Amino acid sequence: MAQESSRRIVLLLEYDGSSYAGSQYQPNARTIQSALETAIEKTTGDWTRAAFAGRTDAGVHARGQVASFLTESRLDAGTLQRALNAWLPPDIVVLAATETAANHDVRRHARARHYRYLIENRAARPTLERGGVWHVSRPLDAAAMEQAAGLLQGTRDFRAFAGPLESEGASTVRDLHCFSVQRRGTRLTCDLVANAFLPHQVRRMVGALVEVGKGKMRPDEYEALLEGPLSSAGPAAPAQGLYLMRVQYEPPLFDEQVAVRHPV
Amino acid sequence: MAQESSRRIVLLLEYDGSSYAGSQYQPNARTIQSALETAIEKTTGDWTRAAFAGRTDAGVHARGQVASFLTESRLDAGTLQRALNAWLPPDIVVLAATETAANHDVRRHARARHYRYLIENRAARPTLERGGVWHVSRPLDAAAMEQAAGLLQGTRDFRAFAGPLESEGASTVRDLHCFSVQRRGTRLTCDLVANAFLPHQVRRMVGALVEVGKGKMRPDEYEALLEGPLSSAGPAAPAQGLYLMRVQYEPPLFDEQVAVRHPV
Numbered sequence: 273m274a275q276e277s278s279r280r281i282v283l284l285l286e287y288d289g290s291s292y293a294g295s296q297y298q299p300n301a302r303t304i305q306s307a308l309e310t311a312i313e314k315t316t317g318d319w320t321r322a323a324f325a326g327r328t329d330a331g332v333h334a335r336g337q338v339a340s341f342l343t344e345s346r347l348d349a350g351t352l353q354r355a356l357n358a359w360l361p362p363d364i365v366v367l368a369a370t371e372t373a374a375n376h377d378v379r380r381h382a383r384a385r386h387y388r389y390l391i392e393n394r395a396a397r398p399t400l401e402r403g404g405v406w407h408v409s410r411p412l413d414a415a416a417m418e419q420a421a422g423l424l425q426g427t428r429d430f431r432a433f434a435g436p437l438e439s440e441g442a443s444t445v446r447d448l449h450c451f452s453v454q455r456r457g458t459r460l461t462c463d464l465v466a467n468a469f470l471p472h473q474v475r476r477m478v479g480a481l482v483e484v485g486k487g488k489m490r491p492d493e494y495e496a497l498l499e500g501p502l503s504s505a506g507p508a509a510p511a512q513g514l515y516l517m518r519v520q521y522e523p524p525l526f527d528e529q530v531a532v533r534h535p536v
Numbered sequence: 537m538a539q540e541s542s543r544r545i546v547l548l549l550e551y552d553g554s555s556y557a558g559s560q561y562q563p564n565a566r567t568i569q570s571a572l573e574t575a576i577e578k579t580t581g582d583w584t585r586a587a588f589a590g591r592t593d594a595g596v597h598a599r600g601q602v603a604s605f606l607t608e609s610r611l612d613a614g615t616l617q618r619a620l621n622a623w624l625p626p627d628i629v630v631l632a633a634t635e636t637a638a639n640h641d642v643r644r645h646a647r648a649r650h651y652r653y654l655i656e657n658r659a660a661r662p663t664l665e666r667g668g669v670w671h672v673s674r675p676l677d678a679a680a681m682e683q684a685a686g687l688l689q690g691t692r693d694f695r696a697f698a699g700p701l702e703s704e705g706a707s708t709v710r711d712l713h714c715f716s717v718q719r720r721g722t723r724l725t726c727d728l729v730a731n732a733f734l735p736h737q738v739r740r741m742v743g744a745l746v747e748v749g750k751g752k753m754r755p756d757e758y759e760a761l762l763e764g765p766l767s768s769a770g771p772a773a774p775a776q777g778l779y780l781m782r783v784q785y786e787p788p789l790f791d792e793q794v795a796v797r798h799p800v
Contacts, residue, residue, distance in 0.1 A: 288664045333664060357660065365660045396621065396629045400552045400597060404664065 278342040280374045281352055283308075284526050285337040288363040290403045290512070295328040295337065304328070304364060308339060311359035315352060316345040325378040325519040326385050327471070331511030333404065336367075336386075336518040338525065340378045368526045384449060384465055384520040389478045390513045391460040405459075406478075406513035412485030414455035420484045420491035421451040421462070424477065424498070432500040433480075435472030435508070444470055444502070453481070460485075463517075475508040482509065542606040544638045545616055547572075548790050549601040552627040554667045554776070559592040559601065568592070568628060572603060575623035579616060580609040589642040589783040590649055591735070595775030597668065600631075600650075600782040602789065604642045632790045648713065648729055648784040653742045654777045655724040669723075670742075670777035676749030678719035684748045684755035685715040685726070688741065688762070696764040697744075699736030699772070708734055708766070717745070724749075727781075739772040746773065 285304075293301035297309075308322045325338035345352065353369035360366070392398045392405040393412045431444035450465040462478050480497060483489040497505040549568075557565035561573075572586045589602035609616065617633035624630070656662045656669040657676045695708035714729040726742050744761060747753040761769040 286660070286663050288666070335664070362661070362666055363663050365663045367658075367660045394631075396550070396631045397626070399550050399627050399629045400599070400668065402552070402626055 278344060278374055280340055280342050280372050280376055281349060282338060282340040282370055282372050282376065282378060282525050283353070283356070283366045284368040285334055285339055286365050286367050287334050287337065288403070289328060289331050289333045291363060292330065294330045294332070295324050295326070295334075304334075304337075305339075307361060307364055308356075309341075311356045312341055312343070314359045315355040316343050316347070318344060323378055325382050326469075326516045328514075328516055329472070329475075329511050332514045332516065333512075334516040335388075337516050338378045338382070338519045338521075340372070340376065342374065370525060372525065378519070381521060382468070382519045383522050384467055385469060385516065386463065386465045386518040386520070387469065387474045388515045388517045389462040389464070389474060389509060390515070391462070391478075391482070391509075392458055393455075393460050394458040403512055406510050408482060408485075410486055412460060412482065413487060414453055414460055414485065416487070416491060417460070417462075417481050417485045418453040420481060420489075420494040421453050423491055423495040424448055425451050428498055430470055430473055430477075430498070431502045432497050432505040433473045433476040434470035434503055435476070436503070437471065446470065446473075451477070472508055474514060475511065476506045478513075479507045479509040480505050542608060542638055544604055544606055544636050544640055545613060546602060546604040546634055546636050546640065546642060546789050547617070547620070547630045548632040549598055549603055550629050550631050551598050551601065552667070553592060553595050553597045555627060556594065558594045558596070559588050559590070559598075568598075568601075569603075571625060571628055572620075573605075575620045576605055576607070578623045579619040580607050580611070582608060587642055589646050590733075590780045592778075592780055593736070593739075593775050596778045596780065597776075598780040599652075601780050602642045602646070602783045602785075604636070604640065606638065634789060636789065642783070645785060646732070646783045647786050648731055649733060649780065650727065650729045650782040650784070651733065651738045652779045652781045653726040653728070653738060653773060654779070655726070655742075655746070655773075656722055657719075657724055658722040667776055670774050672746060672749075674750055676724060676746065677751060678717055678724055678749065680751070680755060681724070681726075681745050681749045682717040684745060684753075684758040685717050687755055687759040688712055689715050692762055694734055694737055694741075694762070695766045696761050696769040697737045697740040698734035698767055699740070700767070701735065710734065710737075715741070736772055738778060739775065740767075740770045742777075743771045743773040744769050 295304040297305045313319050320341045322339050322341045349369040353366045356366050390405045392407050395409050425448050427447050429445050447467040452463050454461045484494050557567050559568040561569045577583050584605045586603050586605045613633040617630045620630050654669045656671050659673050689712050691711050693709050711731040716727050718725045748758050
């Protein structure tokens with residue numbers, strides 16, 4: 273239990289996940305959580321656990337991850353933000369910080385998550401974006417992908433697209449508010465918004481969607497993957513093309529101007 | 537002199553310049569030219585000099601650099617492209633290759649160059665784009681910058697914005713076809729198109745333009761910088777935000793689809 277005097281600070285985080293074994297703590301691995309907790313300790317003098325709104329896998333990036341921690345520190349949120357940024361490594365930054373109710377739970381209270389998946393669709397391998405996109409050299413039919421993606425929107429059982437689940441028997445039904453595909457030049461941007469996602473769901477949904485883009489699967493066959501058993505659909509797209517863009521709360525935790533920085 | 541049988545191959549190159557001392561050969565330094573010449577030697581078995589359309593400084597990137605070389609190889613351009621890409625390091629790639637007249641000069645025959653400069657204008661330092669943008673934390677007035685930039689368009693003497701010149705006494709007059717500034721969220725994109733640029737000209741023009749964005753200089757004062765002596769205007773913006781986007785030829789050397797891949 274938090275002490276009476278503990279304050280909960282929530283952080284809006286951006287990171288390049290290339291050098292990390294994911295967001296969540298793992299023994300003997302470099303994780304976003306351990307980097308953040310180290311920076312918090314250096315800033316406040318106290319060791320505390322940080323909680324994350326979305327779990328990102330090894331190599332997955334974030335433009336709007338939300339994390340929170342309890343602290344006895346009397347420093348205001350802006351000062352904490354600047355101090356954390358001074359201690360954090362160059363590939364992690366706090367975009368905004370604010371104080372919230374001590375019992376706020378960034379994971380449970382999140383209303384929706386927005387993930388983006390970037391595909392570089394050209395013959396030549398990427399150079400400037402090489403750690404941030406999935407390179408697919410075979411030409412993709414973005415219109416077919418967009419059509420197939422639209423078929424999965426709604427309240428559906430996404431078990432087929434789930435990797436190993438954290439708790440057996442838990443529901444695999446999710447509300448997929450939006451799944452869109454947009455082409456601009458050689459870049460395909462896949463945007464997915466849902467109340468929540470199953471482990472590996474985005475990467476498996478995009479991985480199978482690329483099969484549609486290659487003409488190996490029809491949009492109706494893509495939708496029919498939903499009927500398969502747990503973890504039957506895929507393959508999973510590589511981690512490096514995936515970005516956690518935004519976690520939505522009601523009321524919002526952060527100024528919209530800060531949270532929505534990177535339009536498509 | 538090229539032998540009768542020599543063929544000239546022109547290459548469209550993309551590279552992340554972060555780890556290079558620039559495009560041009562320098563003894564004991566890692567340059568784009570030496571990386572390319574090494575790949576050509578491994579592909580064709582012969583050592584040859586590569587020529588570049590635009591000289592990029594240390595840390596400057598390219599999305600559409602043009603290079604050419606003479607070869608005795610009988611391999612077709614597509615095969616050469618694939619072989620070069622197999623030998624080139626991960627931060628350099630050949631986007632397209634074609635054969636042209638043996639006396640074609642990628643530098644002299646270029647009609648126009650398009651450079652882009654990216655500024656990330658927000659309080660927090662960049663993470664995902666940390667090697668590819670200039671971070672300016674103080675809010676910039678993009679409208680004032682756009683106005684000032686427009687004043688420099690036309691056929692002007694840009695000596696004030698030039699770094700050390702390659703040949704003394706050469707003309708410092710250039711045709712600046714376009715100089716625009718566009719804001720999208722926290723990202724400012726400066727596009728410059730000219731028949732040719734003086735050394736450091738783009739970086740000094742953008743460096744001084746940011747002073748306008750900060751309110752330290754008025755647009756008319758920015759234009760008046762042109763009246764100063766050689767190298768009097770600046771400061772130069774850092775190399776990492778600069779991209780050589782495109783070199784234009786008449787007729788075009790490459791398919792437009794390949795050459796124009798990255799809209800603003």
